[in-house]
Amino acid sequence: MVAFKRLDRKLGQGNIEFWKEIIMLSKYRHENLVPLMNFCIEGDERILVYEYASRGSLDRYLTDINVSWIQRLKICVGAARALKFLHDPMETQQRVIHRDIKSSNILLDENWTAKVSDFGLSKVGPANQPQTYVFSNVVGTPGYCDPLYFETGFLSKESDVYSFGVVLFEVMCGKLCYEYANGKITDILVPKWKKCYEEKRLDEIIFHSLKEDMESSSVDCFSAVAYKCVEKVSEKRPTMAEIVKELEFALEQQEVFEDLGKKLDFQEMIRISHLAVVPLSYGSQSQLYTLFLKGFLVADGKTMISINKKGELIEIISSRKCILEKQLQPYATKDSRFFNVYLCTINSNFKLNVSTQFLLPDIAYTMNLVFKHFGWDNGTHVPFKYKLDNERDYRNSSVAHVREDGWLMVELYEFTSNCKEHTFRIEFEPPFRIASSLFVYILEGIEFSPVKHVL
Structure with a gap:
C-alpha cells in the first residue's frame, strides 16, 4: 500500500515544488518524516510515491x-x-x-x-x-x-x-x-x-x-x-x-x-491525604497524584508519605519518632524533611523501634537509615554496626549512597511486604571507640523504599 501525490498544474504548482520534494526527502531521512519511495515523470505528468500513512x-x-x-x-x-x-x-x-x-x-x-x-x-x-x-x-x-x-x-x-x-x-x-x-x-x-x-x-x-x-x-x-x-x-x-x-x-x-492510576487505589490515597499535617488542596485525581509524588507529612508530622514514578509507596519515619534513647541531642535543621531530628556523637549507642503504617503488600522494600555527617567529612563511611533484637551477632553496615538532596542512605535490610504495618527493633553501636567525641552525625530517620531492582 502506497500513497500517490499527483502534480495539478491548475493549482499553480510546477517542477520547482516537485523536484524540491524529491531532493529533500531523498537527502533527509528520519522516522518522523514521511518516506519518499519513488517518483514518476512521463510527459507532463509528475507523480510522487510515498509510504502510506493509513490514518491520514x-x-x-x-x-x-x-x-x-x-x-x-x-x-x-x-x-x-x-x-x-x-x-x-x-x-x-x-x-x-x-x-x-x-x-x-x-x-x-x-x-x-x-x-x-x-x-x-x-x-x-x-x-x-x-x-x-x-x-x-x-x-x-x-x-x-x-x-x-x-x-x-x-x-x-x-x-x-x-x-x-x-x-x-x-x-x-x-x-x-x-x-x-x-x-x-x-x-x-x-x-x-x-x-x-x-x-x-x-x-x-x-x-x-x-x-x-x-x-x-x-x-x-x-x-x-x-x-x-x-x-x-x-x-x-x-x-x-x-x-x-x-x-x-x-x-x-x-x-x-x-x-499510578493502574497501581494505586484512589480511595486509599484520599484516606491517607486526610492524615496530612497541612491540609492538602487538590481539585482532581491528577493533582492528588502530584502531591503524592512531592511527598507530605502525616499524623504528628514525624512521618512522610510519597510515591515513586512507578506508583509504589515510600514511607519515611523521623528519628525523633523511632529512636528510643532520650540522651541523644535534638537538632533542628532546614535540610531535613523533618524539622526536628537527632544529633549523635560517633561513640553513641542507640536503639530504635520503627513501625510502618502504609506499606503496600507484595512489594519488595529496603529499610534504610538516612543520616549526614556534621562538621566533618567522612565520605560515605558508615560509623556504626547494627542488629535486630532477635539476632545474636552485629552486622557491619555497607557503604552509604549519597542521595540527590545530599543526605547519606545505607540499606539495613530487604524484605517483601505482606501488609501495611511492620515493626522492627534494631540496636546500633559504633564499630570501634575513639577518644574524641567531636565527630557527630545527624540521624534523619528510617526510609522504607521499594527496591529498584529485584534479585
Whole structure:
C-alpha cells in the first residue's frame, strides 16, 4: 500500500515544488518524516510515491474524543523530533526550514507515529550558524504563518517554531486555529488562545473530553512551551531541541500519572491525604497524584508519605519518632524533611523501634537509615554496626549512597511486604571507640523504599 501525490498544474504548482520534494526527502531521512519511495515523470505528468500513512493527517483527529491526551503528546513529540532533525542536521551543512508546518501536514501511520510531510515550500540554508535568515516571498497558511515573517519577509527556523506552536495549541484545544464559514476564514483563534494562557484561563479552551485524564504538570509544561513558541519576538521562542525536551517531559509526567492510576487505589490515597499535617488542596485525581509524588507529612508530622514514578509507596519515619534513647541531642535543621531530628556523637549507642503504617503488600522494600555527617567529612563511611533484637551477632553496615538532596542512605535490610504495618527493633553501636567525641552525625530517620531492582 502506497500513497500517490499527483502534480495539478491548475493549482499553480510546477517542477520547482516537485523536484524540491524529491531532493529533500531523498537527502533527509528520519522516522518522523514521511518516506519518499519513488517518483514518476512521463510527459507532463509528475507523480510522487510515498509510504502510506493509513490514518491520514492530524487535523482530522483534533476533535476526536477517542484520541487521548497521551496519544496526542506522543504525536507532538514525534513531529517535534522531525523538525529538530531538519533544523539541526548532524551529517550535513544544510538546515531545512519547512515553511508550511500545520496539522494537515503531519501524517499518522497505523501506529499513530507522526510523519511530517509536504516539503514543496521548504527552504535550505547553512546550518553551521546560530541563526539562518532567508529573504523570500511570504508563503504559508493563514493562522499558522509567523507574523514576523509575514510582515518582513525574513524567514528563519523560528518561523517553523511559531507554526508548530500553533499546532500544539490545536492539539490541546481540540480544534483548528481558525474558524471557517462560506468558504472563507472568518477568525484566527491564536490571539484568543494566547490571552487565555496569559490570564490563566486555559480551562476555558482545553478540549473538554481531555480534561479528566490530563495530569496537571503535563498540561502546565505543554501549554508553557506552546505559548513560548508563538511569542511575537522570534528571539524569545525556544529551539526545536528545547521543545523536544519539554514535550518529552510532559509525556513522561502523563505516563507516570497513568501508571499510578493502574497501581494505586484512589480511595486509599484520599484516606491517607486526610492524615496530612497541612491540609492538602487538590481539585482532581491528577493533582492528588502530584502531591503524592512531592511527598507530605502525616499524623504528628514525624512521618512522610510519597510515591515513586512507578506508583509504589515510600514511607519515611523521623528519628525523633523511632529512636528510643532520650540522651541523644535534638537538632533542628532546614535540610531535613523533618524539622526536628537527632544529633549523635560517633561513640553513641542507640536503639530504635520503627513501625510502618502504609506499606503496600507484595512489594519488595529496603529499610534504610538516612543520616549526614556534621562538621566533618567522612565520605560515605558508615560509623556504626547494627542488629535486630532477635539476632545474636552485629552486622557491619555497607557503604552509604549519597542521595540527590545530599543526605547519606545505607540499606539495613530487604524484605517483601505482606501488609501495611511492620515493626522492627534494631540496636546500633559504633564499630570501634575513639577518644574524641567531636565527630557527630545527624540521624534523619528510617526510609522504607521499594527496591529498584529485584534479585
